[in-house]
Amino acid sequence: MKIKLFxxxxxxxxxxxxxxxxxxxDFLKGHTxxxxxxxxxxxxxxxxxxxxxxxxxxxxxxxxKEFSNSxxxxxxxxxxxxxxxxxxxxxxxxxxxxxxxxxVIHETEINDDGCYTAQAxxxxxxxxxxxxxxxxxxxRLYNDAYCVxxxxxxxxxxxxxxxTSSSGGAALHVSSYxxxxxxxxxxxxxFEEEGDPYxxxxxxxGKKWKDNNWVSFSSLSVYEPNLDKVFSFDTKNExxxxxxxxxxxxxxxxxxxxxxxxxxSFAYPSSPEKADKATFKFKKQNTNYELEFNSGSxxxxxxxxxxxxxxxIYVSGKLSDWKGIAKTGTLAExxxxxxxxxxxx
Numbered sequence: 175m176k177i178k179l180f181x182x183x184x185x186x187x188x189x190x191x192x193x194x195x196x197x198x199x200d201f202l203k204g205h206t207x208x209x210x211x212x213x214x215x216x217x218x219x220x221x222x223x224x225x226x227x228x229x230x231x232x233x234x235x236x237x238x239k240e241f242s243n244s245x246x247x248x249x250x251x252x253x254x255x256x257x258x259x260x261x262x263x264x265x266x267x268x269x270x271x272x273x274x275x276x277x278v279i280h281e282t283e284i285n286d287d288g289c290y291t292a293q294a295x296x297x298x299x300x301x302x303x304x305x306x307x308x309x310x311x312x313x314r315l316y317n318d319a320y321c322v323x324x325x326x327x328x329x330x331x332x333x334x335x336x337x338t339s340s341s342g343g344a345a346l347h348v349s350s351y352x353x354x355x356x357x358x359x360x361x362x363x364x365f366e367e368e369g370d371p372y373x374x375x376x377x378x379x380g381k382k383w384k385d386n387n388w389v390s391f392s393s394l395s396v397y398e399p400n401l402d403k404v405f406s407f408d409t410k411n412e413x414x415x416x417x418x419x420x421x422x423x424x425x426x427x428x429x430x431x432x433x434x435x436x437x438x439s440f441a442y443p444s445s446p447e448k449a450d451k452a453t454f455k456f457k458k459q460n461t462n463y464e465l466e467f468n469s470g471s472x473x474x475x476x477x478x479x480x481x482x483x484x485x486x487i488y489v490s491g492k493l494s495d496w497k498g499i500a501k502t503g504t505l506a507e508x509x510x511x512x513x514x515x516x517x518x519x
Contacts, residue, residue, distance in 0.1 A: 195250035196258045202265055202275060204228065208250070209261055210241045218282040221247075222263055224306065233305035236263075236279055236297070266298065267329045269312060269336065270354040274301035278316065289321035296320075300357055309357040312336075333434035335362075351434070363435075367395055373445050374401065374421045375428075378437055393437040394444065396428055404507050405476070407483060407498035408432075414439070416485055416498065418465070418476065418505075424449045425513040427467065427476075442467055442474075443515070454516045456508050463505035478505045 193212045201207040201224075208223040221241040224234035241247060255261075262280040269276045277299045286292040298313040299306035315338065319327040324341030336352040336359065350364040365380025378393040398406075401419040408415050415430040427442040443452030457464040465476040473488040484498040508516065 193244070193246045195244065195247040196261075197250045197252045198255040198258060199252060201255040201263075202277075205233070207255065207263070208247055209258060209263070210244055210247045210250075211260070212238070212241070220262065220282055222279065224277075231305070233301075234277065234299060236299075262294070268331070269298070269329060270300060270356065271331065271334045272301075276300050277306055290323040290325070293317075293320055307357065309359075311358045312354065315352065315359045330434065335434060365391075370445075374419070374426060375438065375441060375444065393435075393439070394428075394441055395437050396430070396441075398430075403503050405478070405501065405503040405505050407501035409484070410497040410499050413496060416476065418503075420511075420513065421446075423512075423514045425454055425508075425516050427454075427474075440469070442469060449515045452515055454513075456505075456516055456518045458506075458509060458518075461506075463508070465505060465508065476505065 192214075193210065195208070195210040198207040198209070204227050206225045206227060208221075208225070210221045212219045219238040219241070221237040221239065221244075222234065223232055223242065225231070226233050235242070262282065264278060265275050266278040267276065268274060278296050279299070280294040280296045282294065284292045284294050296313060296316050298309050298316055300309050300312070315336065316327055319325045319338040319340075322340040324339070324347075326337075326339050328337040328339070330337050334353070336354060337349060338352070339347060339349040341347055346369070347367040348364070349367070351362050352359045353362055354360075361383070363380065363382040365378050367376045367378055369376045375394040375396055378395050379391075381388045381390050383389075396417065398417065401417065402421065403417065403419045404425070405418040406416060409432075412432055414432040417426075417428040417430060419426050419428070424443070424446060427440075428438045429440045431437055431439050443449045453467065455466040457466070461480050463478045467474050471490070475486040475488075477483060477486065478501075482497060483501055485496050487494045487496065508518075
């Protein structure tokens with residue numbers, strides 16, 4: 175009985191002081207990751223070391239460095255990174271767009287320090303020629319992004335921006351845009367997007383950093399996958415995208431800008447209340463179709479033939495013909511469908 179009790183106590187001590195170590199060659203190309211985790215009396219400690227294979231240099235060391243010479247770490251077996259349980263390190267992506275992958279490591283403790291949901295503090299490390307260096311600026315941005323309701327952190331590789339967003343409910347969304355210079359994050363735009371249950375458009379209000387000043391702006395936005403589209407296409411001159419869609423018994427036109435924000439620079443009508451004064455004139459001649467409308471002194475004609483399609487814009491007697499590419503739908507749909515703001519000839 176005494177022997178069994180002794181063995182039980184030894185087992186409990188081993189469990190409460192468990193150490194596990196792993197080596198991974200596939201965490202980051204060209205590098206070897208060493209990872210040790212110790213659980214002692216419910217306290218968790220971790221140690222990470224990343225070695226560059228070619229130079230054999232340690233390019234990242236984080237955590238409880240007393241484990242750097244641990245026998246458990248020295249005798250660890252090689253594992254695929256995906257098979258390592260409960261590691262708090264991951265490749266985040268190329269945050270400063272220099273062609274190198276950057277890393278984030280989360281602490282082991284969950285903090286309830288005023289965020290919408292409790293979370294572990296994250297530390298972002300930028301991959302430099304001198305190894306992975308901690309960036310307090312980007313770490314703060316990353317932590318703040320997930321501190322709020324519906325928070326997200328997105329790397330926009332096309333426009334070389336970091337985008338954070340949050341949700342204040344079903345109809346309110348907040349987004350901020352950042353550029354990364356070296357180790358620092360700088361905000362260059364932020365805006366609120368407020369939905370309207372009675373309109374297909376959301377209202378945009380915000381500010382952009384331009385010429386060393388913040389400039390206020392307002393616009394509209396629309397979520398294309400939710401639209402009941404009649405006809406749409408991109409302009410060949412890359413100015414933007416033409417969207418012709420229906421909502422109940424109203425026909426809408428929207429021109430979506432071809433930039434990182436994809437806001438609607440012009441909508442006709444811009445709300446259901448303006449539909450009675452925002453009228454279209456539809457014309458059909460054989461297999462040629464035209465949809466005309468006017469905004470002040472400017473005349474617009476969306477056209478579609480068997481050979482081409484696009485939009486013509488008449489300003490002060492001058493014509494701009496923006497040819498279209500990559501169309502979906504057809505103006506022919508208007509032949510058999512009636513809208514309260516469309517007349518037919």
